[in-house]
Amino acid sequence: MNPTPEIKLQSVKKSYQMGEITVPVLKGIDLEIYPGEITVICGASGSGKSTLLNIVGGVDRPSAGEVWFEKTDLAQLKDQQLTEYRRSHVGFVFQFYNLISTLTARENVQVSTEIVSDPIPAEEALALVGLEDQLDYFPSQMSGGQQQRVAIARALAKRPRLMLCDEPTGALDAQTGKIVLSLLIRLNQELGNTIVIITHATPIAQLAHRIVSISSGRIAKVEVNQKRLSVEEISW
Amino acid sequence: MRVLPRKLLRDLWLSREILMAIIAVIVVGTGCFVGMLSTYNNLERARSNYYSLCRMADFWVNVKKIPLTELDRVLKIPGISELQARIVFPTIVNIPQSTSPISGQVISLPSKQSSILNNIVLQRGSYFSQVKREEVIISERFAQAWKIALGSSLELIVNGQRKKFLVIATAISSEYMYLTPPGKIASLPGEYGLFYIKHDYAEEIFDFSGACNNLIGLFSRGNKEAKGAALQKIDQLLHSYGVFDTIDRERQFSHLAITSEIRGLKTSAIFLPIIFLGVAALILNVLMTRMAEQQRTIIGTLKALGYFDREIIRHFIQYGLIIGVLGALFGSLLGYIISGLMCQLYDTLFEFPRLDNLIYPQIITLAFVISIFFSLMGTLRGVRKVVLLSPSEAMRQASPTTSKEVFLEKWKTIWQGFDFRLQMVLRGLFRHKTRTIVGIIAAALGASIVLVGLGLNHSFQNIIDFQFKRVTLSDYNITLKDRASRSVLDEVSTLAGVTKVEPVLYISGTFHWGHKQKKISITGILPQATMTVPQNGDRRVIIPNSGITIPSRLADSFGIQAGDQVIFIPVEGHKKSYRLSIAQVTQSMFGLNVYANYYYLNQLLKEEHSVSKIQLKAQQTPLQRRNFYRQIKKYAQIQSVSEIAQDKKNLREQFVAKFDGVLFVMILFAGVIFFGSILNASLILILERQREIATLRVLGYHPQEIGAIFLWENLIINISGAILGLPLGYLLLQGMAIDLQNDSFSIPLSTNLFSWIGTIFFAIIFVFLAHVFVQRNINRLPWGDALKMKE
């Protein structure tokens, strides 16, 4: 089994300019992300996970290297085209949900349904994440887990090929975190989205098809998870 | 509705207080713009309609007496297309209800109505009938002031005789839209009247058969030079008949009064809105910068979701758009109200057949364009920076500036001496430099408006005081119709309660210097005159025994100085010319007063009739005063009597009182600027400092103690702004003075210590008033939530 990867990174480097000094964050990453798989990226804080995810999601650009999505190198795209890429192919879920506080759950999802041609209607997307009864709640009226589910609904409503989740459970307690994770797994099974999840908590990696470990800007290890556990079986 | 517009509306609603403050500033700006430009158009339109309705003359020539046969020669002068002869004389009206004699002017009109120049517009009654010779049409306001009914009879003193006239109509005319007695700039409606009588009857009573003393006419189309040349030709042609004055329309008193008003409107219509809209753009910029900063994560998220930069910019631009549209909308409404009020004001100041307050779509469109432009400028500048960040950058918190220490902290000993609250204030001021600067600019502009208002007020008071406390010190001035012999002084000094009399001699004529010439009147006063005291700056001018004393404005325009000699040709007399030497040049406040020693002037002209005006001091009981007037009213030679105290009162009522309203509005509008700027800055600050405020509340601070921090901050910004606004306002005032002056007249505009202190005082008042709102917001802040909140 060796299908074509959805995303292929080749010698991707990223460094930040901090005044005089250049801080290398990613020091040559080669990585493949396969369609329909759940990939978990783990690593210590500051190891470059978010930076990597942002590059994959077209939110940031590598300083060097290539990022292949189908036949295009994201690194070569203009801002406009990169936006197009995010718009039609990427769904982001953030650690702190990043919902718009003056919009209701439904409206927050509509923020993304309005910019694509064939979205999942907001109400349906919210029903998929089990929030059909909270359509008109404002973020301040919902718990953290509910807010994160709205954020997931917002990401998936675009029918993205890629769902990129940066510590989706980071701000949640284990109980709520599990609800969110099982939701992501269900989406992967039912809708077939490719999902990348960043996490601190190693047990979560057991849910993935593929586990990528990063340490100080390099890929330390990529392992194909032969024995995936279910959400009930893990704890952190 | 799509989602982002919905977010927009909710965001707007959440920040409604700040927005209203900003919109108020825009409303005032566009309101002034629409109001003043509309008034400008209203006036301009009403005036030009009125001029064509009355066939307003292009020029006036005042002569002693010319035979009508000369008219043909005048008409042959190139550039003159129409000419009309009138008989115009000053008169005294006997109004039984009035204690003092009232002056006015008799003007002859053809006995049959025709389309003459400077025609009248009948208000009540109808034109002269063929029944009676002694019919009079009187000016509308005069009739109203004295409640003179049609059909009643009116006694005029004409050519030294009392004549009874039948009042058959009232009328107005564009020639006298602004009507005051000669030599005064303000009067009350009943103080001076116009009396139109039949021309043939005027010929008879003034002994003017086949003659006239006032020519009015039209120029055929031509440029300014051609017109000036034509007037000079008239002057030369009629010289032997004694030409007092040739006046083209630009110098006609009523025209001058209304055009300078209209011109002033246009200037303010441009400069006031720029101040307000500029301030609005600045504070909007502060608000939007803050909003973009606050919504940084949202912007980043939207970008990560695949929104294009232009979509996000469009979203934020709409804030500016809505603010601009609302501002222009309410501003246009306010402008319509302003122009309505100004029309009412001008309708009392000037006399129009009708003065409509119209709506001008072009002006309103322009107001929208300008308002939206300024709002978009403010918004775009505020938002651009954040929107153009890369999405990942935008999602990161802005690198905090808080860690930097402000330069004051370098002086450790001083800094540590400060209270921690003052330290907070100072840190805030230096860290948010743009905001601080915007606050200071807004305060400076607001204060400059206050200073202009107070300065104008002070200047008017000053001019009146100068005139009545230093120059004119008599109790009454009696102007004679013709010059009288000195024996009249003795007569007058025996009138009831009169304690002292002084003669004044006026001689009008033309000054010649090289090829330059100017009509001037010389005032001859006693060497030790106590009732007319010319001033040079703040010193009294000593009139030398020979030669004339001229104001520097005249000296400059002629290019002459003390010691030079000019040629003077008096209007009357026998075409004789005199060489007069310039004895001294003085700094005069306004007008073009040329003074000479009374005896010197007498000697020069070798006249036996040498009194044109009598000034007198009196100490009278009310009874004596009544007797005084009764006696005066019998004098046929009198042209007018003015009671100086009354003149002063009139001036105050006419100008100063009316200006009080304007001053109030100016201060109110300046207050809007202060309010807008302070509320904007403070409400933003409260949002930003929610945590600090919450922490202080937890520590047990009262809301007032926290409010005091904000109050200090606003006082520091606004007082320093107001101080900077003082020189700015002063410059504006000087600019206005230059705008108001011409070569024969200037209005000195100045400020005094009181207006400077007053400006600062108002700034402080505004800060405290705005603080009421700021404090209310601090009291209402849900500080418990603020602590729980994640930044």
Ligand SMILES: Nc1ncnc2c1ncn2[C@@H]1O[C@H](COP(=O)(O)OP(=O)(O)OP(=O)(O)O)[C@@H](O)[C@H]1O
């Ligand atoms: N815009 C930036 N400018 C400068 N340095 C940056 C920037 N973004 C990230 N870094 C640095 O790059 C390094 C990696 O950051 P990144 O956010 O990718 O780490 P991470 O693995 O996601 O950590 P965490 O688990 O804490 O989220 C960090 O040291 C961070 O300080």
Ligand SMILES: [Mg+2]
């Ligand atoms: Mg991270």
